[in-house]
Amino acid sequence: MSAIENAVIETVQLLSGSKIPPWKVESHLQETYSLIPPENYRLSAKIRRRYLRERTGVDIKYLTLPEKPYLVNLECGVCSIPYQLAAFDNNRYCSVCGEELIEDKPQKTYPLTANYIGGIDDYFSYCGNFECHGDIEKEFTGILQYGTGLGPIGVTRGGFFIKRYGGADIKVTETARACRNLGYMFPDESSRKQALQLIEDFLYAVREEMNISLSKWRGNVQFIELLPVEDMGRIYLFIDFTAEFDLYRGHGAISKAAGIAKKMIDEKLGSAGIKFLQSGIIQGYDGDLKPSYRNKRGRYCLARLSIPESEFEKLTGKTSEDFLDIVRMDSKGAEKLGGLHHTGMGGEIIAGVYKAAKINPHAPLVSSTQKIICYGEGGNIIYGVEMPNIEAGTISSTEGAVPPLGREMMQVMGINSAREFAAYLTMLVLAGELNLSIEIARGNLYKAD
Numbered sequence: 281m282s283a284i285e286n287a288v289i290e291t292v293q294l295l296s297g298s299k300i301p302p303w304k305v306e307s308h309l310q311e312t313y314s315l316i317p318p319e320n321y322r323l324s325a326k327i328r329r330r331y332l333r334e335r336t337g338v339d340i341k342y343l344t345l346p347e348k349p350y351l352v353n354l355e356c357g358v359c360s361i362p363y364q365l366a367a368f369d370n371n372r373y374c375s376v377c378g379e380e381l382i383e384d385k386p387q388k389t390y391p392l393t394a395n396y397i398g399g400i401d402d403y404f405s406y407c408g409n410f411e412c413h414g415d416i417e418k419e420f421t422g423i424l425q426y427g428t429g430l431g432p433i434g435v436t437r438g439g440f441f442i443k444r445y446g447g448a449d450i451k452v453t454e455t456a457r458a459c460r461n462l463g464y465m466f467p468d469e470s471s472r473k474q475a476l477q478l479i480e481d482f483l484y485a486v487r488e489e490m491n492i493s494l495s496k497w498r499g500n501v502q503f504i505e506l507l508p509v510e511d512m513g514r515i516y517l518f519i520d521f522t523a524e525f526d527l528y529r530g531h532g533a534i535s536k537a538a539g540i541a542k543k544m545i546d547e548k549l550g551s552a553g554i555k556f557l558q559s560g561i562i563q564g565y566d567g568d569l570k571p572s573y574r575n576k577r578g579r580y581c582l583a584r585l586s587i588p589e590s591e592f593e594k595l596t597g598k599t600s601e602d603f604l605d606i607v608r609m610d611s612k613g614a615e616k617l618g619g620l621h622h623t624g625m626g627g628e629i630i631a632g633v634y635k636a637a638k639i640n641p642h643a644p645l646v647s648s649t650q651k652i653i654c655y656g657e658g659g660n661i662i663y664g665v666e667m668p669n670i671e672a673g674t675i676s677s678t679e680g681a682v683p684p685l686g687r688e689m690m691q692v693m694g695i696n697s698a699r700e701f702a703a704y705l706t707m708l709v710l711a712g713e714l715n716l717s718i719e720i721a722r723g724n725l726y727k728a729d
């Protein structure tokens with residue numbers, strides 16, 4: 281067996297036995313096998329991939345591992361600005377003035393991102409394992425596409441804490457909602473009144489036709505709300521359709537079904553001689569997800585971890601009351617800013633998870649609402665995160681194809697459904713927030729040298 285093969289086998293064993301954390305593979309190879317940077321970077325990524333194969337049975341194929349997976353320092357002599365570029369980036373010209381960049385001597389190198397496992401367009405990290413119980417009984421394998429900083433390390437450490445205290449309790453709804461809104465504008469109040477009565481009696485037929493259309497995507501109409509609104513003397517009626525789905529995100533499906541409803545209601549009003557000035561499927565009321573307590577879209581998920589107070593005090597060196605004070609102070613800051621909820625770093629993790637899974641919606645903005653929960657109960661600290669609006673379609677469909685890389689990564693993660701995606705996302709957010717709160721309590725965050 282060659283020295284390299286030996287290093288791979290021995291280090292994979294250390295990872296499997298949790299003897300070293302995944303971000304220490306580079307330094308382990310350097311210290312034990314004298315594999316110095318940049319020699320150790322690619323091998324470290326291969327070792328983490330080998331560990332993932334042993335853990336999950338997935339032999340990663342679609343996530344590219346470049347020959348030189350590390351960063352180098354360069355500089356533009358004209359602009360006097362420093363650059364840190366991927367070593368495999370052949371465009372070595374200044375983005376500002378176009379001058380050729382100069383390498384620093386001696387050349388220093390850095391990891392593309394902590395816990396790197398591959399990726400050219402985006403850099404992917406393995407970020408630990410996540411044990412949950414309750415509605416989902418599983419230990420997920422964490423994959424994250426998340427910047428160059430310490431993010432993946434923080435999430436990994438949070439995963440360790442969750443496991444140490446018996447896993448998180450998870451509640452996640454069986455279905456997710458998608459909404460579409462149909463608006464009518466009437467010439468006067470009496471037309472709207474007549475229309476309201478007629479539409480209310482007619483909704484059962486509308487619902488039936490919508491359900492036929494939605495059934496292709498395993499969806500059905502959950503409820504329909506009628507909302508009269510006035511503005512600048514104009515008389516409106518909003519009809520808000522909410523459908524539920526177990527696997528698909530369903531926005532294309534509900535949009536099409538709302539189109540069927542519009543045609544039926546337009547014709548019904550016309551044949552009854554009820555006048556209306558405008559009708560349209562409008563985006564304002566329920567288009568993209570608005571940060572509002574009333575928003576009905578997506579799937580609800582809550583993950584909570586219970587840590588005995590005595591353990592918590594050992595972990596942070598703070599009493600549980602001191603810790604709760606710090607979290608309350610942090611929460612007050614979010615409130616002063618006008619945020620709906622208390623969040624710390626979850627927004628970045630949410631984006632990182634969506635980018636790694638490459639699901640529909642690709643952009644994470646619509647699902648970014650998140651809330652930290654922290655309280656004392658029966659001698660324990662309960663730390664959790666609640667995510668009320670997770671939108672996810674994990675199955676390739678006409679609504680959004682999931683690329684092969686996304687499908688492969690979800691196999692590694694252990695995600696088989698949109699409901700499991702919601703649980704996975706919430707677990708990673710919980711891990712990141714928990715680790716951050718613990719580090720704040722310990723006084724380790726942004727500590728002066």
Ligand SMILES: [Zn+2]
Nearest residue numbers: 356359374377
């Ligand atoms: Zn320049």
